[in-house]
Amino acid sequence: MIFGIPLQAFLGQLLVGLINGSFYALLSLGLAVIFGLLRVINFAHGAQYMLGAFVAFLALKFLGVPYWGALVVAPLVVGAVGALIERTLLSRLYDLDHLYGMLFTFGLALAIEGSFRWYFGASGQPYATPKALTGVFNLGFMVLPIYRAWVIVASLVVCLAVWALIEKTRLGATLRAATENPSLVQSFGINVPMLLTLTYALGAGLAALAGVLAAPIYQVSPLMGSNIIIVVFAVVVVGGMGSIMGAIVTGYLLGIAEGLTKVFYPEASNIVIFVIMAIVLILRPAGLFGKEG
Amino acid sequence: MSALLNVSDLNAWYGESHILHGVNMHVTEGETVCILGRNGMGKTTTLRSIMGLVRKRTGAITFAGQDVMAMPLHRTARAGLGFVPEERGIFASLSVDENLMLPPVVAPGGMTLDEIFQLFPNLLERRNSPGTKLSGGEQQMLAMARILRTGARCLLLDEPTEGLAPVIIDAIGAVLRELKSRGMTVVLVEQNFRFASKVADRFYVMDHGVMTHEFPVGELDARMGMLQETLGV
Ligand SMILES: Nc1ncnc2c1ncn2[C@@H]1O[C@H](COP(=O)(O)OP(=O)(O)O)[C@@H](O)[C@H]1O
Ligand SMILES: [Mg+2]
Numbered sequence: 339m340i341f342g343i344p345l346q347a348f349l350g351q352l353l354v355g356l357i358n359g360s361f362y363a364l365l366s367l368g369l370a371v372i373f374g375l376l377r378v379i380n381f382a383h384g385a386q387y388m389l390g391a392f393v394a395f396l397a398l399k400f401l402g403v404p405y406w407g408a409l410v411v412a413p414l415v416v417g418a419v420g421a422l423i424e425r426t427l428l429s430r431l432y433d434l435d436h437l438y439g440m441l442f443t444f445g446l447a448l449a450i451e452g453s454f455r456w457y458f459g460a461s462g463q464p465y466a467t468p469k470a471l472t473g474v475f476n477l478g479f480m481v482l483p484i485y486r487a488w489v490i491v492a493s494l495v496v497c498l499a500v501w502a503l504i505e506k507t508r509l510g511a512t513l514r515a516a517t518e519n520p521s522l523v524q525s526f527g528i529n530v531p532m533l534l535t536l537t538y539a540l541g542a543g544l545a546a547l548a549g550v551l552a553a554p555i556y557q558v559s560p561l562m563g564s565n566i567i568i569v570v571f572a573v574v575v576v577g578g579m580g581s582i583m584g585a586i587v588t589g590y591l592l593g594i595a596e597g598l599t600k601v602f603y604p605e606a607s608n609i610v611i612f613v614i615m616a617i618v619l620i621l622r623p624a625g626l627f628g629k630e631g
Numbered sequence: 632m633s634a635l636l637n638v639s640d641l642n643a644w645y646g647e648s649h650i651l652h653g654v655n656m657h658v659t660e661g662e663t664v665c666i667l668g669r670n671g672m673g674k675t676t677t678l679r680s681i682m683g684l685v686r687k688r689t690g691a692i693t694f695a696g697q698d699v700m701a702m703p704l705h706r707t708a709r710a711g712l713g714f715v716p717e718e719r720g721i722f723a724s725l726s727v728d729e730n731l732m733l734p735p736v737v738a739p740g741g742m743t744l745d746e747i748f749q750l751f752p753n754l755l756e757r758r759n760s761p762g763t764k765l766s767g768g769e770q771q772m773l774a775m776a777r778i779l780r781t782g783a784r785c786l787l788l789d790e791p792t793e794g795l796a797p798v799i800i801d802a803i804g805a806v807l808r809e810l811k812s813r814g815m816t817v818v819l820v821e822q823n824f825r826f827a828s829k830v831a832d833r834f835y836v837m838d839h840g841v842m843t844h845e846f847p848v849g850e851l852d853a854r855m856g857m858l859q860e861t862l863g864v
Pocket of ligand 2: 674675
């Protein structure tokens with residue numbers, strides 16, 4: 339018993355919080371990567387997450403591509419579509435106010451989600467948990483579904499890999515420099531427009547990967563992205579725009595905070611993240627990890 | 632002999648403001664050419680236009696026989712031009728080492744890391760500190776060093792001595808003389824007239840977006856009167 343709450347319930351909600359946090363972290367990481375370099379708030383991120391799940395669902399249904407294949411194929415497909423959209427449409431808006439980029443991606447999200455809803459209907463389609471990941475670990479004090487453990491591990495590994503790519507490699511140094519002063523970096527002979535395209539593709543691909551991971555847990559539905567993305571934007575506001583580690587850590591922390599609120603004060607669990615957001619905005623407007631000014 | 636860098640009738644704009652009004656200049660291989668002129672006359676804009684950082688421009692710029700005007704920004708460096716900006720452009724989120732290694736090598740013949748650290752010993756000690764923890768002089772040296780690594784044939788150097796202490800200015804002068812002995816071509820923008828007279832072979836005087844005078848270093852004394860008038864020194 340912890341504070342009069344059965345340990346079982348406590349750990350169960352902690353786990354639910356960690357699972358949600360895994361998705362928040364992956365999605366806010368992608369948003370932070372895109373915002374850092376492109377200065378665009380990617381409102382299409384939820385739609386790209388949904389597209390990832392749908393690519394997995396359709397690839398299985400029509401081509402027999404299994405879950406493991408989908409983990410690779412869906413990010414590649416959605417990343418490629420993202421690259422195409424950035425190259426042909428989004429890149430035309432960079433010289434205008436950043437608001438236009440935001441409006442464009444918002445419109446894109448509405449168009450994608452609207453067409454999927456029209457074609458597939460609003461209800462969810464089940465996506466079977468891959469065989470190798472069915473079953474549970476019995477930890478003695480609780481049972482942990484293997485698939486959920488996998489999601490937490492996969493999300494952690496991917497988040498840390500992306501962090502290392504950006505903070506520890508030569509390509510990452512180029513990305514960080516281009517974030518500070520893109521035209522100077524381009525004057526060194528680096529193809530910055532190409533870098534922007536690849537970065538958008540990376541962000542979209544991360545969203546799609548999260549979508550595939552989510553498919554067996556939440557089902558595949560056209561509105562799955564718009565449900566989660568509002569929370570993810572709150573996560574990004576709390577963490578501070580543009581900080582990679584900040585996006586990751588805040589994602590997990592807020593997921594856990596949400597889970598624990600379900601134990602201690604269930605009525606508030608749907609709004610706790612937004613309450614935290616409001617408090618952070620009052621005390622530290624740049625976010626927990628953002629740079630002031 | 633044809634020039635390495637040729638600029639003719641260069642006009643340039645920031646938005647609606649017309650800044651360069653027909654700049655003509657040329658630079659021969661191995662030469663150090665200095666552009667003098669008061670603040671706001673268009674010296675920086677000239678370098679930025681040659682590099683391609685200012686896109687709204689007309690006229691002709693050729694470098695080593697290539698039409699630089701037609702190139703996207705990321706091709707100018709590959710053609711052999713290297714730019715060291717007035718504000719130095721050291722990246723805060725990169726270490727000294729990462730700043731140094733950022734510009735890709737564009738041609739063989741650039742300095743090795745050993746040569747660079749011999750020329751700029753301070754940078755070696757500070758390799759792992761963040762770029763902006765450096766002093767102004769060290770930032771200037773880093774901004775030059777990272778271009779010298781790339782094998783650029785011509786350096787566009789914007790007011791390297793601005794705001795620096797006399798000892799550091801002397802060190803930068805020594806670097807420029809070393810570069811000249813290696814055959815590097817340099818376009819130097821300077822307000823520090825005494826410094827420029829020690830390193831430049833030829834001068835242009837810029838006034839309101841055009842080159843008004845051009846003379847070799849030998850004529851410097853004879854031109855003092857005109858320089859005092861146009862530069863206000
Ligand atoms: N980014 C800019 N936008 C608008 N005007 C500019 C900009 N940069 C410089 N200018 C103007 O262009 C003129 C020339 O500036 P600059 O080339 O920096 O002069 P210099 O380097 O000779 O001091 C100045 O009148 C300056 O105010
Ligand atoms: Mg200037």
